[in-house]
Amino acid sequence: MVRAPCCEKMGLKKGPWTPEEDQILINYIQLYGYGNWRALPKQAGLLRCGKSCRLRWTNYLRPDIKRGNFSREEEETIVELQEMLGNRWSAIAARLPGRTDNEIKNVWHSHLKKRLKQNQATSTMSDAFKYNPNQDTKKEQEHMNISIHGRSESTEYINPQESRSEISSVTSFDHNMSSNMMMKSSSSNESLVKITDENLGFEVVSADSPEMESDFWYNLFTRAGDIPELSEI
DNA sequence: AACCAGAGCAACCGCCCCAAA
DNA sequence: GTTTGGGGCGGTTGCTCTGGT
Known part of the structure; x- marks a missing residue:
């Protein structure tokens, strides 16, 4: 089944969210919650698709999100879980309170993967x-x-x-x-x-x-x- | 001061899963 | 059993920032 992207409708905004849009989304969810993401932007008065709203909320606006650098323990947990579970970022995120799958994925691709490569090279060296x-x-x-x-x-x-x-x-x-x-x-x-x-x-x-x-x-x-x-x- | 390259990160895209009709 | 639509997920893109030259 092939379905057109939900944002294909004309007039829907894409790209970075403004503080005003963030506030509208936060206010709406605090008042009514988020039952139907597809209907939410229209009801909230946002020119965004539901998917974009859901992503913005789950990856950035959610009140329980822990922002800032990852601790050594968190990074080690990610590495261990990635070894166990593979690239199942949502499953990994579920075991790291306050961290989102997107954030974990970014951390992995930006430096944990490199670090692991270095360590593998190190292991090879130790064989020498x-x-x-x-x-x-x-x-x-x-x-x-x-x-x-x-x-x-x-x-x-x-x-x-x-x-x-x-x-x-x-x-x-x-x-x-x-x-x-x-x-x-x-x-x-x-x-x-x-x-x-x-x-x-x-x-x-x-x-x-x-x-x-x-x-x-x-x-x-x-x-x-x-x-x-x-x-x- | 200007330019460039690389890193970091937010956001998008496309596919898949699953429940409801 | 089939179709449809919403939500979730992983991969990727592109913008911004920072450090080096």
Whole structure:
């Protein structure tokens, strides 16, 4: 069945909503609710199609919408649910109170998808660090263009003005779990942090001190030529 | 200051599902 | 069982803003 778009009727407005139109829609819905979207614009005195009104209400004007940046937890939830459910944005939105499917979809396409790609590249890279007793991999690892996108609660300590030590080597330390790696600092010659690949990135498991851990991440990103915003870490 | 490219986001489009006639 | 119409959903578009040159 082929049906003409509902906005095809002449005289119906398209494009961005004005504050006046928003107010009319809000006032109408507060008074009468929204039973029939198709009839609503006519009754409310709006030169819009019902579909446009419904979208404007559900994606923007609804009072329970939580606006602003997505928290780290929300982003992680989206990534996890997307893995589980696929691109079923409405189903994902149903599990994130105050967020709309459109908003989630936009966030996904604008940066979560990219981040996931980076993480996948990271996983591939971690494979390159698989322990091979027949090969002197240390030298190769030192010169490899490290591109890890990690996450750590402690990175807020980062201060770019401080002098920093160099990461001198990246070494597989667990032959059975090849994605685990140990980073060493040339200044302290001590192991800094143990990180594990957890699909969504690399998680700091332990560090001698928060400062050392911050130092580690900063150096890692500096080396990769990709210094992230602190909020992104 | 002007221009350009990329990111972010609101809104639209077209298809599908489902209930009512 | 078939048709019709409303609502919902995912994909896409295009405008605006921002940062870099």
